[in-house]
Amino acid sequence: MRSVTYITAIFTCFTLLACAPPGPDSVRQAKQANHQSQIGTSKAAAKFLVEMVDARLMDYAEGKLAADRGTRSDVREYGREMMEDQPILLRDLRQLAADRAVTVPEVVGATKRQHYSDLYQKTGNDLDKAVIKSLRIDHERDVNEFRKAADFEDAGIRAYARKTLPIIERHLDDVEAIEERL
Secondary structure: OHHHHHHHHHHHHHHHHHOOOOOOOHHHHHHHHHHHOOOOOOHHHHHHHHHHHHHHHHHHHHHHHHHHHOOOHHHHHHHHHHHHHHHHHHHHHHHHHHHOOOOOOOOOOHHHHHHHHHHHOOOHHHHHHHHHHHHHHHHHHHHHHHHHHOOOOOHHHHHHHHHHHHHHHHHHHHHHHHHHHO
C-alpha cells in the first residue's frame, strides 16, 4: 500500500509539472543525452524508451484530468484506470532504460505539456470529448510503437513490448468505446 501511495504522490507531482510554465524540453534533452553517450541498446530502442516514458507521463496526466474533472462516469472511470496502470508501465520502462544507460524524461515533454495545457482549459462535455480523443490518439500511436518494439533485437525491450501490448490494446479498445458514446 505504501508503494502505491508513493507512486501516486510522484505522479501527482508530474501532473502539476505538466502545467508548469514552459521550460527545457525534457524529451529533447533525453534524446540529446542518449545521442552523446554510450547506451546499451539500439538507437531505435532508446527512442522507444524515451517516447514511451513521455507517453506514460502524459497518459497519467490526462487520466487524472479525466478522473478529476470529467462529467461522465465512464470518462472518470477510464481516467482512474489510466492513473492505476500508467505508474506500473512507467516503472518498468524506467527500469529498462536504467539497465541500458538510456536517459529518459523526468517530466512531460514540451509538446505534450502544451497539449495538456490546452486540454486543461476545457470544461464539461468539451473536456470529456477532448481528453478522450487525445487518449485515443495516444493509444493508437502507442499500439503501433509497441508492435514495432516487439520485433527489436534487444530481448528485454522485445519481451516487455510483447507483454505490455495487450494492455495498451485494451486501453485503446476501451477509449474507442467511450468515444463512440460521446
